Amino acid sequence: MGKAGGLLMMDANDVIKEVNTYLTGLLQKDMDVYAASRHLVLAGGKRLRPLMVVRVYEALGGDGREVIPAASSVELVHNFTLIHDDIMDNDDFRRGVPTVHKAYGVPLAILAGDLLFALGYKAISDSKPFMEDERKFFRAVNALSRYVIELCEGQNMDIKPPAEFNDRYYFELIKKKTSSLFMLSALYGVYGMGRYDLEGYAEKFGENFGIIFQLTDDLLGLIGNPEVTKKPVGSDLREGKSTLPIHLAIRKADGELRSRILSVYGKGADNRIMEDIVNRIRALNIEEDVKRIIRVYLNEALSALDHLGSGDANSELRKMVEGLVERQY
């Protein structure tokens, strides 16, 4: 353990372990809807959002163990949205296991999502700072509602995209779909410590963290190494996703490559053909273009982070956001 704002910082593995213990306890009931909920929640996941809650709380001088349920709250809500999104997108696999609706059917999957959403609210009040100070609780609950509304709007934008890709729509979408729960995580941390004055910095940190997370994810979805991503080569291209890296590639490609890209976009092709196209996209240096954009958001995230406490936990947050950019392609 290291020191954080004068207090001991939890080991990341201990955070994950304690979050998993709390989640297991909440979901242990012997009913189908609980089994369906456990299916995804306990199938893994990096627990990035819970870690962010704990680290922000610690960076401001709090004892991370006090916010394990609030940290788990964000994870519950995250899993609720994944389960419902997978139904809407008709996806078959997630975290290496069949999606909940494939394993338990659509009715139980809808219900499992609803249950996890309600448990997400319940978990807030299991956390010491939010249990003991209703003003903190008031802020946290309202932030949760606000960001789930954002998520719903983002999902709406995702299932009804405009005919033509445009950058503004893309960035608004990822702020709503990906940044929302990171913003919420950082807010839980500052609310837990009663530091309402830091609300704006928490939101700025979470928003930029989410954008970087999604941009790197979308870069991986285009040019990622199948051995690292565990997905087929050029998977976002095959699925016809509307991401910035894909559209940068389409814009930058010469006429011949552009028509080859468009010929497999949303349709896919043999691995050999896909590999050839993806290699030619790599040669366009899309990675450098995206990383140049990411650096802008990284600077924003780090300048917000300067205001979110100090010590080892603050350094951990810096490592988390920098670690996103260094993911292997």
Add this chain to the structure above:
Amino acid sequence: MGKAGGLLMMDANDVIKEVNTYLTGLLQKDMDVYAASRHLVLAGGKRLRPLMVVRVYEALGGDGREVIPAASSVELVHNFTLIHDDIMDNDDFRRGVPTVHKAYGVPLAILAGDLLFALGYKAISDSKPFMEDERKFFRAVNALSRYVIELCEGQNMDIKPPAEFNDRYYFELIKKKTSSLFMLSALYGVYGMGRYDLEGYAEKFGENFGIIFQLTDDLLGLIGNPEVTKKPVGSDLREGKSTLPIHLAIRKADGELRSRILSVYGKGADNRIMEDIVNRIRALNIEEDVKRIIRVYLNEALSALDHLGSGDANSELRKMVEGLVERQY
């Protein structure tokens, strides 16, 4: 307007009008998910739950206008569960209009339910007493989470019924599925006035109100007059629903009628045949049997109501619960 605990009581039509105005405002955004949400929310409904919130608050001496958003919160949650239940049950019509998933597709219907659920939490903090006193807010939010969890468990019981009908399962199911939101409504009223000492009475009133509501509804579903119910004769019998009135009829019928009932149960038949069977069930006097059971719950509800304030609003609550029993068959 009448007097309630020393204050003026709102006219029921004004409550409904103000709830509808609040809901319309909340859902006015120009996006598909909001349109899908408005589709059911603004298609009608008796607004019984919002009325209960207002009346309990008034009976304890409050000004009903202060809790219109909290009253609307229960209605939002009620509509969220209806939309998701209709997808799970694959129902085509509700309140005389196509169900949300029939009109907008399953993805937007799932999303509309999620949005309404989040808005249900948001609405609590729009209400004066809950905005101004975070301790009241804390209680209300935790009650909302608790009762949505109950609703999810109830829906789970509903989609996975036991092979054999049993009364205990039936009553546990309707407490979870129907009583939950009436319990929540009565709780909002007492929490709004800070009368935490009346929690138990609010729950008892709401629980029994819900049981009576469902028993009369299930009686109507068996022997209701199609002109009143706007449903085909013997509709619950056709759909194979597992209700107490149906199973009372099966138990009470002689061998020949019992096999005729079972031959149409869950399968349906010509209107002429159904009408004949339902008439023979009516002759068994199932209505009197069910009403005898209802009177037990009515006494419980009224004895709880004696503790929930006084004046015109308290009398209105009595009329509401007595009115359930007097619904036309």
